[in-house]
Amino acid sequence: MTTDFGTFYPPNITPDKVHGIGSWTEAQFHRALRDGKGKDGEYLYPAFSYPAFTGMTDQDISDLWAYLKTVPPSAQPSKPHDLKFPFSFRPVLLGWQILFLHKGPLEPVAGKSAEWNRGRYLAEAVAHCGECHSPRNALGGIDDKHAYAGNPDGGDGQRAPNISSHPKGIGKMSEADLAELLNTGATPEGDYVGGGMALVVDGTAKLSAADRKAIAVYIKSVPAQESTQAKKPAPKKG
Amino acid sequence: MTFGKWGKVAVAALGVAALSSAVFAQDKEALVKNRIDFMKGQAADNKAIGDYAKGMATKEAATKAINDLIDRSGKIVAMFPAGTSSTDMPGKSNAKAAIWTDHAKFVEIAKTLHDTAVAEADVIKTGTPEAVGAAQANLGKVGCGACHGPYREKLPG
Numbered sequence: 001m002t003t004d005f006g007t008f009y010p011p012n013i014t015p016d017k018v019h020g021i022g023s024w025t026e027a028q029f030h031r032a033l034r035d036g037k038g039k040d041g042e043y044l045y046p047a048f049s050y051p052a053f054t055g056m057t058d059q060d061i062s063d064l065w066a067y068l069k070t071v072p073p074s075a076q077p078s079k080p081h082d083l084k085f086p087f088s089f090r091p092v093l094l095g096w097q098i099l100f101l102h103k104g105p106l107e108p109v110a111g112k113s114a115e116w117n118r119g120r121y122l123a124e125a126v127a128h129c130g131e132c133h134s135p136r137n138a139l140g141g142i143d144d145k146h147a148y149a150g151n152p153d154g155g156d157g158q159r160a161p162n163i164s165s166h167p168k169g170i171g172k173m174s175e176a177d178l179a180e181l182l183n184t185g186a187t188p189e190g191d192y193v194g195g196g197m198a199l200v201v202d203g204t205a206k207l208s209a210a211d212r213k214a215i216a217v218y219i220k221s222v223p224a225q226e227s228t229q230a231k232k233p234a235p236k237k238g
Numbered sequence: 239m240t241f242g243k244w245g246k247v248a249v250a251a252l253g254v255a256a257l258s259s260a261v262f263a264q265d266k267e268a269l270v271k272n273r274i275d276f277m278k279g280q281a282a283d284n285k286a287i288g289d290y291a292k293g294m295a296t297k298e299a300a301t302k303a304i305n306d307l308i309d310r311s312g313k314i315v316a317m318f319p320a321g322t323s324s325t326d327m328p329g330k331s332n333a334k335a336a337i338w339t340d341h342a343k344f345v346e347i348a349k350t351l352h353d354t355a356v357a358e359a360d361v362i363k364t365g366t367p368e369a370v371g372a373a374q375a376n377l378g379k380v381g382c383g384a385c386h387g388p389y390r391e392k393l394p395g
Contacts, residue, residue: 159392184375185383189278190285192378194386201383205375 001047001155005140006083008047016073029065030058034104036097043093045081046100046140055106055125100141115210119218122211127204129219132160132196135228149225155196159230166224178216179209266322270331273317276310283307284378287362291371297362300370304359311352311381315345324391332391344389351381 001008014020021029024039031037033053036044044050053061086092106125108117123129132155135143143149150169154160162169170178177188182204185193193201204212283303290300323335337344354377361373 161392184288184371185378186284186288186375187281188285190281190283190288192284192382192386194383194388194390196387198379198383198387201379 002157003047003140003153005087006081008045008081008083009079011078012074012076013068014071014074015069016075019075019077020073021068022073026062026065029068030061033061033064036093036101043090043097045083045090045093046096047081049128049131051101051142052125052128052131054101055104055121057105060126096139096141099139113217115214115217116221118211119214119216122207123215123218127200127215129163129215131155133163146225146228148219148222150228152228152230158195160196162225162227163219164222164225165220166226168227169224170219171224173220175213175216175220178219179212182207182212182215183209266327267330269317269319270322270327270333273322273333276313276317280307280310280382283310284374284382287358287370287374290362291367291374293367300362301359304355304362308352308355308359311348311355314348314351318344334389334391337389340388344385347381347385350384351377354381 001010012020015022017023021039028039031041032039032044032048033050033056036046036048036050036054038044056064081088104125106121109120112120130142130147133150134147135149135151137143148162148164148169149166150162151160165171173181173188180186180188181193182201184205185198185201187193192198204215207215283306286295286303287300287307289295290297290303318333318337320338322331323333323338324331325335354373358370358373358377361369365373
């Protein structure tokens with residue numbers, strides 16, 4: 001993943017004891033998702049979406065750990081990230097975490113329905129929708145005031161669209177339309193999503209219909225936001 | 239400044255070339271607009287079939303739509319002549335240059351869409367609406383979605 005800070009390469013997370021996470025303990029795995037720290041306590045880069053995963057419940061993190069242990073191990077070494085200084089110096093992430101890591105688990109919001117809270121949990125913590133669909137500030141933190149307003153530089157290198165209730169977002173879609181998109185990838189017009197969202201739909205299609213509807217209920221409740229615009233290139237000097 | 243015979247010929251040739259270029263540019267714009275409309279036609283077919291699967295449209299409408307989709311899927315590759323990518327026509331075309339640099343894969347996906355649509359026609363003929371819904375979801379994934387990821391540029395929203 002190419003960013004303003006350099007290029008991140010996803011590491012091997014299979015149970016291989018040398019190149020994967022086979023030598024990790026469950027507690028270390030919990031700490032990675034909850035606190036953004038690696039096996040030896042080193043700060044992790046938020047290209048790994050722990051700012052979202054921190055919201056998961058202990059039980060769900062344990063379930064995820066149990067599943068990952070069943071994945072076939074791969075002996076492929078992880079490729080080191082290629083980052084610019086000072087971002088290549090992990091301790092600077094302490095400051096980043098102080099500013100942008102809101103440790104979970106995510107607590108239910110009083111006064112909201114169980115379905116809405118379930119949808120919020122799935123969208124914010126598990127499916128981490130906002131990680132791609134929200135704009136980021138100069139330090140790479142999510143701009144919470146404009147959550148879900150889209151990101152010209154989405155995770156798959158393409159524009160992640162506005163999914164707030166703005167007419168240029170998903171304002172014209174019903175909850176049922178959105179639940180259908182999460183199930184089949186189809187838009188109300190008969191178009192189909194591609195790229196990174198197609199991979200997301202591979203996952204959301206496996207959710208229960210009730211969970212897809214809960215996500216739709218929550219996302220549809222996100223206030224309308226103007227779409228995030230792409231950064232204009234700096235004017236040439238001279 | 240005066241032109242000799244060959245100078246006048248050269249100027250005339252340049253004029254013809256410039257005119258041809260302008261006409262070709264207009265042709266390309268018309269072609270891209272036609273292509274976008276063509277794709278919207280495919281989306282309309284998808285919607286009609288999806289509506290049938292959800293009990294919101296007739297079997298006849300779904301049959302008409304799948305036949306149209308089969309017909310269209312056989313024409314897709316020809317709708318993408320070289321020189322009509324988003325690099326060639328920024329802001330007008332949303333076809334990524336990868337269509338032409340990775341053309342064999344593009345052709346393969348178009349064929350998959352066609353073959354999947356042919357198989358889906360049988361499902362519409364003999365299957366339940368639920369089976370049609372599953373077949374349509376598969377078509378959307380292996381046909382439409384498989385192409386939209388690597389080959390469709392998202393335009394500014």
